[in-house]
Amino acid sequence: MELIAKRPRGTDDVIPAEAYKWHTVEKLARETAEQYGFKEIRFPTFENTKLFKRSVGDTTDVVQKEMYSVTAKSSANGNDDTEYTLRPEGTAGTVRAVLENGLLNDALPLKAYYIISCFRHEKPQKGRLREFHQFGAEMFGSKSPCADADMISLAKSLIERIGLKDIELYINSIGCPTCRAEYQKALKAYFEESKDKLCHTCLERLEKNPMRILDCKSEICSKIGKNAPVIIDYLCDDCKNHFEKLKETLSVMGIEYKINPKIVRGLDYYTKTVFEFVTTSIGAQGTVCGGGRYDGLVEQLGGNPTPALGFAMGLERLILTMESQKCDFISAKKCDLYIAAMGENALKKTISLTNTLRDEGYCVEYDVMDRGLKAQMKYADKIGAAFTIVLGDNEIESNSARLKNMKTGEQYEIAFDDKFIDKFSDIVVSDMFGEILDKI
Ligand code: HAM
Numbered sequence: 427m428e429l430i431a432k433r434p435r436g437t438d439d440v441i442p443a444e445a446y447k448w449h450t451v452e453k454l455a456r457e458t459a460e461q462y463g464f465k466e467i468r469f470p471t472f473e474n475t476k477l478f479k480r481s482v483g484d485t486t487d488v489v490q491k492e493m494y495s496v497t498a499k500s501s502a503n504g505n506d507d508t509e510y511t512l513r514p515e516g517t518a519g520t521v522r523a524v525l526e527n528g529l530l531n532d533a534l535p536l537k538a539y540y541i542i543s544c545f546r547h548e549k550p551q552k553g554r555l556r557e558f559h560q561f562g563a564e565m566f567g568s569k570s571p572c573a574d575a576d577m578i579s580l581a582k583s584l585i586e587r588i589g590l591k592d593i594e595l596y597i598n599s600i601g602c603p604t605c606r607a608e609y610q611k612a613l614k615a616y617f618e619e620s621k622d623k624l625c626h627t628c629l630e631r632l633e634k635n636p637m638r639i640l641d642c643k644s645e646i647c648s649k650i651g652k653n654a655p656v657i658i659d660y661l662c663d664d665c666k667n668h669f670e671k672l673k674e675t676l677s678v679m680g681i682e683y684k685i686n687p688k689i690v691r692g693l694d695y696y697t698k699t700v701f702e703f704v705t706t707s708i709g710a711q712g713t714v715c716g717g718g719r720y721d722g723l724v725e726q727l728g729g730n731p732t733p734a735l736g737f738a739m740g741l742e743r744l745i746l747t748m749e750s751q752k753c754d755f756i757s758a759k760k761c762d763l764y765i766a767a768m769g770e771n772a773l774k775k776t777i778s779l780t781n782t783l784r785d786e787g788y789c790v791e792y793d794v795m796d797r798g799l800k801a802q803m804k805y806a807d808k809i810g811a812a813f814t815i816v817l818g819d820n821e822i823e824s825n826s827a828r829l830k831n832m833k834t835g836e837q838y839e840i841a842f843d844d845k846f847i848d849k850f851s852d853i854v855v856s857d858m859f860g861e862i863l864d865k866i
Pocket of ligand 1: 514516517546548553554556558559560562563692713717735736738743
């Protein structure tokens with residue numbers, strides 16, 4: 427087969443047989459977020475490029491190298507020459523939507539979560555895609571370290587619910603603009619010594635934002651950055667205090683953590699607390715969750731000064747880890763009943779039975795391929811139908827048929843009268859109980 431075009435590099439298809447894995451994570455993510463008081467927010471897949479430049483930061487890899495941006499053709503859009511970018515992450519869009527809809531005038535803290543696709547032009551590898559998906563949560567209005575601990579607790583709770591093991595939590599503080607100024611000076615002095623070895627982008631960063639050199643993906647820059655000064659040694663009293671209180675609260679919550687002074691995160695908006703949950707089960711791209719505080723971002727994007735914080739988890743990485751750790755997924759809905767029809771009259775009866783049972787919530791299928799009986803039964807077996815009915819002229823005449831349990835082979839005579847639904851339900855429910863009892 428010669429396809430005219432293949433899937434773009436760094437993107438993935440989710441085929442129907444695998445979708446239940448996504449549904450498992452999405453369902454548990456929604457349930458956990460809602461238990462912590464978060465409600466869903468939805469916002470556009472693309473935004474004005476300015477939004478990402480201002481929030482994620484001009485000197486980050488995301489903005490400098492990884493954004494998918496377009497300027498729409500003027501004939502189609504009435505001379506709108508604005509540049510738009512496919513969202514590389516969800517925080518900027520959330521803050522923009524929160525401000526544009528005046529949500530900070532309501533009760534605080536405001537808590538919002540999202541499940542979104544994101545786009546970054548990165549070098550694809552296992553766990554690193556160009557189109558990927560995030561579950562994220564953002565909280566606005568609290569400057570208390572309790573909020574930081576609550577966010578970490580939400581992420582941890584989801585990780586536990588989906589059954590992941592061996593995930594480490596790393597925390598750090600990257601201070602505020604006050605302490606960061608001293609730190610940037612120390613960093614600049616450190617990197618000046620290896621100036622001739624830095625990559626072209628990092629040379630520019632040395633002048634504008636030396637902290638960004640620390641998350642450069644180039645091998646040489648990462649090597650040079652290994653012995654660089656760490657921000658935690660430069661924290662002001664307020665940031666130090668905040669970090670101490672966070673550690674205390676995590677201990678009260680019984681959440682284990684390690685301090686990793688090297689975490690700086692790859693986005694510019696962070697202040698004070700940053701954190702990551704990391705697994706070793708899926709290779710190099712093991713960070714399944716990253717987040718932190720961004721107390722200056724709301725004001726930077728045009729709102730009143732409002733402390734805020736959040737995190738996002740990569741859904742592909744969560745699913746890869748679940749697969750590698752053989753975690754349980756919620757199984758997809760299976761076919762309750764397949765009705766095999768032979769002949770025109772039987773088909774009419776089949777369609778009417780199917781509609782009645784579907785209205786009652788059952789998953790019912792019948793032949794739409796004009797197949798013979800043998801092929802229909804083969805299909806019923808393939809899709810794992812729990813029960814089957816064969817309908818032919820005899821069954822139409824007697825107004826009844828045999829319901830067959832495909833696993834046990836047991837058969838039940840069942841009449842198509844006003845007790846049909848009740849009888850069908852009794853048989854299906856007792857079969858379900860039987861299966862549960864077998865498992866115990
Ligand atoms: P981030 O660390 O850039 O943070 O991304 C969050 C998570 O998304 C990562 O930990 C990873 O699991 C996943 N991820 C990132 N890039 C890729 C990729 N190319 N392929 C697959 N998965 C990926 C943010 O995006 C922040 N907005 C998080 C945040 C929310 N901070 C505060 N609020």
